[in-house]
Amino acid sequence: xxxxxxxxxxxxxxAIFRLLVEHGPSGLxxxxxxxxxxxxxxxxxxxxxxxxxxxxVIARQESRFIIYSANFSxxxxxxxxxxxxxxxxxxxxxxxxxxxxxxxKTGGTP
Amino acid sequence: xxxxxxxxxxxxxxAIFRLLVEHGPSGLxxxxxxxxxxxxxxxxxxxxxxxxxxxxVIARQESRFIIYSANFSxxxxxxxxxxxxxxxxxxxxxxxxxxxxxxxKTGGTP
DNA sequence: CCTATATTTCTATGATACTAGAACCGTGGA
DNA sequence: TCCACGGTTCTAGTATCATAGAAATATAGG
Numbered sequence: 001x002x003x004x005x006x007x008x009x010x011x012x013x014x015a016i017f018r019l020l021v022e023h024g025p026s027g028l029x030x031x032x033x034x035x036x037x038x039x040x041x042x043x044x045x046x047x048x049x050x051x052x053x054x055x056x057v058i059a060r061q062e063s064r065f066i067i068y069s070a071n072f073s074x075x076x077x078x079x080x081x082x083x084x085x086x087x088x089x090x091x092x093x094x095x096x097x098x099x100x101x102x103x104x105k106t107g108g109t110p
Numbered sequence: 111x112x113x114x115x116x117x118x119x120x121x122x123x124x125a126i127f128r129l130l131v132e133h134g135p136s137g138l139x140x141x142x143x144x145x146x147x148x149x150x151x152x153x154x155x156x157x158x159x160x161x162x163x164x165x166x167v168i169a170r171q172e173s174r175f176i177i178y179s180a181n182f183s184x185x186x187x188x189x190x191x192x193x194x195x196x197x198x199x200x201x202x203x204x205x206x207x208x209x210x211x212x213x214x215k216t217g218g219t220p
Numbered sequence: 221c222c223t224a225t226a227t228t229t230c231t232a233t234g235a236t237a238c239t240a241g242a243a244c245c246g247t248g249g250a
Numbered sequence: 251t252c253c254a255c256g257g258t259t260c261t262a263g264t265a266t267c268a269t270a271g272a273a274a275t276a277t278a279g280g
Contacts, residue, residue: 005124029226041226041270046228064277089134120237120238149239154257
């Protein structure tokens with residue numbers, strides 16, 4: 001869990017992860033990620049390995065490319081952990097984003 | 111936001127924060143924290159400053175003691191950020207903990 | 221088999237972060 | 251005022267992390 005937090009607590013990796021989230025389960029090949037974010041190959045590989053160790057991304061080989069995609073199950077567990085362990089007796093207070101469709105516009109608990 | 115992630119991405123600080131969450135708004139004086147977690151004063155002070163910079167804790171002076179308590183608004187915003195930025199098109203998938211009273215016991219999405 | 225392309229591993233360097241002893245500052249009581 | 255106690259800041263040593271060039275590896279096509 002700490003590993004997942006640490007993995008996201010870094011500008012470059014957070015950017016990579018967010019980009020992958022945008023692209024959903026189909027993901028992106030390493031080259032495209034590096035191109036979009038202007039990260040040299042070795043640096044990128046280093047961060048991808050870090051994200052992989054934290055199980056925040058999933059890698060699959062597709063012909064000559066290696067496609068990375070976000071692992072939604074891990075981020076989900078991370079959010080669950082924060083909600084349960086870091087919100088005390090009133091988790092509701094911490095999850096204003098819970099029902100965004102109904103609550104966001106009315107401004108439930110800003 | 112990255113600062114908050116980084117602050118929690120460290121065993122000692124996460125332990126401190128969780129302890130403070132347990133104790134709610136009344137918080138704990140530095141000495142008690144150090145005692146409970148067996149952290150020497152200077153190390154503890156270092157981590158408390160880090161948590162403070164990340165706005166994850168609130169410090170108040172109470173006579174000779176300095177009382178730290180968890181800042182629930184920041185952790186709430188952090189959870190909101192993760193939910194909105196890291197869960198893609200289907201935030202629902204990431205917030206199984208949303209309705210813990212009704213879903214936790216039935217085991218909605220483990 | 222040879223080459224081009226995609227990505228990783230190796231290596232080195234610089235930058236941050238963590239730990240903790242020692243010295244220092246602020247508050248309240250004698 | 252002086253002392254004791256609670257915390258912080260200073261300082262230094264160690265460890266871990268981030269960056270990126272160069273070399274290595276793997277895959278697919280000619």
